[in-house]
Amino acid sequence: MARRHGLRPGLDACRHRHDRGRVTGGPMRVSTPFQRTSDRHLERFILSAVATLIVAATATQSGAVEPPRPHVVIVMIDALRPDHLGAWGKPELRTPHLDRVAEQGVFFRNIFAPMPSSAPSRATILTGRAPHTHGVRINGRNLPLAELTLTELLADNGYTTVSTGRLQRQFDQGFEHVNIGGGELADSLAGVMWDSLKYGDAEDGHVSTDVAPDVRAAIKWMATHGHDEAPTFLWLDMTHNLHEAWRPPPPYDTMFDADYTGRDVSVNPMYSPDLTEREVQHAHALYDGQASFVDSQFGWFTKALTELGLSERTILVVVSDHGTYLGEHDLWQKCPVMFDPVMRSTLIVRQNGVVPAGVQIENLAQLSDVFATILDLAGRPVPDRAAGSSHSLRSTWESKTSVRPAVFMEFCQYKGTASKAIRSEDWLYVYFESVGEIPWGEISPADVLRAKGWPRRLLFDVKADPDLTVNLVDRHPEVERQLRIQLLDWLIASENDLDSR
Template sequence: MTRPNFLVFLTDQHRADHLGCYGNPVVRTPQIDELARSGSRFERTYVANPVCMPNRGSMMTGRMPSAHGARGNGVPLPLESVTFADVLAGSGWRTAMIGKSHLQNMENTPPALPPQAPSGLKAVPGLDQARRTRIDQPEYRQELRSSWADPAHQLRLPYYGFQEVILCNHHADECFGDYSRWLARHHPQVADRLGREHGSRDPAKTAPQAWRTQLDEFQYPTHYIAEQSQEWLRRHARDHAGEPFALLCSFPDPHHPWTPPGRYWDMYDPDAVQAPRTARSVDGQPPHVAWLWRERLAGQARLESPRFFAANEREIRDIIALTYGMITNIDDRIGGVMQTLRECGMDRDTVVIFTSDHGDLMGDHGIMLKGPLHYQGLIRVPLIWRDPEAPGGQVREDLASSMDLGPSILRRAGLAAPDGTQGEGLFEPSGATRPSGRTGVLVEESQQRAYLGFDTPVQVRTLVTRRHRLSLFQEGKWGELYDLEDDPLEERNLWDDPAHARLQSELLQELAQTMIRHADRCPRPTSLA
């Protein structure tokens, strides 16, 4: 299999430990578990950034957000970026993306901190930013909900290397794109009854951002994405049987809001799931966690917004149960796509990958959603790689990064990653294991918001080694240091412990050296001077 196919399943805001194959005893994920049983399961894969747009950019380019430019949500991936899909398409693979993209902005929401000239100084229009390339131009408005309101709007193909795209952007039953047009054609009776204003609240559930959708499971975005992927595979087998393909099947769930359709809504009993042990521990939390708890107790938490918040145990149980329903829905649909792959006779020629763009705090330390709290539930993601040419049942303990996805696909295809790629190829062209060689993984986060007790937008850099997690904040005299072996729940912050001062110094030096190694080296020089 010298030119294998690639089928990538991508979920959104999905923790590694919310899968059966990663040790979860409650959530039912037999299809994904089977991929792990017949493939390689990575235990220590971490995000390059725990936010959607920057980490998706890293998965596509094999580069850190500080290198590819989409440093946070609200900043699109530069169109000049060379992605793994570009390289595959340029080498004879048919490339397609079906589902959520989020490589560009999805909504017209104004930025939290728009640029402002210092008091008394005048900004020169058109020259008010350090780069001439503007990201408010039409080519960077392709994924906006407002753009898709125009019936004639389509993505300009190829789109970041994908020759075909069927777009289903956003989350829950509030998705739009090709999906909303399909829904209007085939299910007009519910097409205008989407979102929280049309959903019904369940009095048995206290969770914010949770409603019973008007959609049944066969109208819901998860089913649509799987069905479109199955149809694409059938067309490929019929019309392009001699060509290899790369298909990204990208689900918007289990990201909040929590709206699992039909039978998935109450598939899991909140009383049968456990809230994290750390959710009950409010006293002695680090300053940023304590800030969120003070905000909630003062009645100032933004429970219906995308920003993270402190939650009580009842809310956490409700949310976990609803999340499990969304995950099982995804698992059922992955089963259908895999069945189609087998029916088309392409299973033995296809590398199948499952991963997520980032995790969710999901009640760790009593906090929901995501933000600059780099606990394991947020920054550690599942990565499963099933290769027909390789033995199954392997468990990989080497440190891996989300930005290894693209380089691994290209190396397995026998193709060189572009110069400037920072990720590692985790498999050889033969399918054999190739260790990452990492001693640490770098995690970046650059927020628009000034909160958690900081006066400026939160900037944090994290280093995860085989045993420790160190997080350094731009502002503030405190940081975080956890021994993941002795303290896997990250309850004892060793940052100010005199007994660990030498360890802190050593890890800070390793963090600095890791950041130096990840400095951008692209474009390469064309002369000595």
């Protein structure tokens, strides 16, 4: 029987600690400004952990033993676009630690999210199933207890399961140790995010992007338990560094655009359709500065793994739940218009001796495949309920073969914004089920601004028109017909067990 919910007292304790910081009688705020992590403090911590490890190793009797089972570490970086990494082929972007891991493993250039939204995409990673199948179609929706998660499967195979950082509500099933870094949980984060999105600027930059406590907690856990016989499954969530507002701390705030003197574009540029080209350029610079900040904190974790002697034993997976619009098509952040900037995710997989180094994969994949890939690398089978929707990506680097001819995407968070999409190597087809019928008051103004005015059917030649500027839907009716048939076939095939929601 799979373990459900791990140690609930640990989760409740974390929530209780955070509740004490709430402000009653109004929108909840977290009064944590942007903070810089003390490199010296982290270095002292790592050196202390290494010293502890040496003492423990000295006390261990020598002798031939079987290689220990690998740890599995998922580093979740919210809204990280792969084309904003140096590894994409842009050396001017300063993400050396993520780039180094990409050089040591496999970097997927065409992996797509199932939905441009955090909770649905993360549920897909954990279950290997599409949002309309696992039932999490909106942020804040609980993951149904009937769903069998990656965490539970690894726990049943003897893994110690740990999370640090933000964890979506009721995604903790199977975790024995939850939120060990004491960071924000989804319950508390929702109020902060909604307040910022709805009303714009926030006092004192109260949306914290300092994930250092979670990184330190992850390092401490691996230093303490990394050489245990039982392997660890660690979910290290670095949310929400790359979510708007983009306000990186010094020196990252001026790293890419030190001469800018214009108006603030760090919060909600979606409400400013009159942004100049110079202001859009600055928004990109802020995002890239934020990415460099994330990279610096990620680097402390990978450095610790190396100094602790754990890199060889660790399956390291770096993944983002979706991308983000940065002014393309006059769109910002996330929306039902499922084009590449918001749907293309980041995925890097590293396992020394198993995953080849320095390989970049162009084949199509989707985030549901992360589920099967991790189980494959950990030596576990994919459960039947996910076998048709999640495919191990091992063949993409071993035999250069694709695991799927197309990827499928959907948006069904709010009434009036439902849409479906299919993307092959040649075409992108987006179908809006009810565009133009968006009721005010039932969804956020942001979704109204981002969705209204789009044609109901969109078809793009992604090879000839990679920026997706020319809608060819009326010129290629047969192509549209074939893609719609594939969409329907996918929906029918994936809806065979909706009673599990």
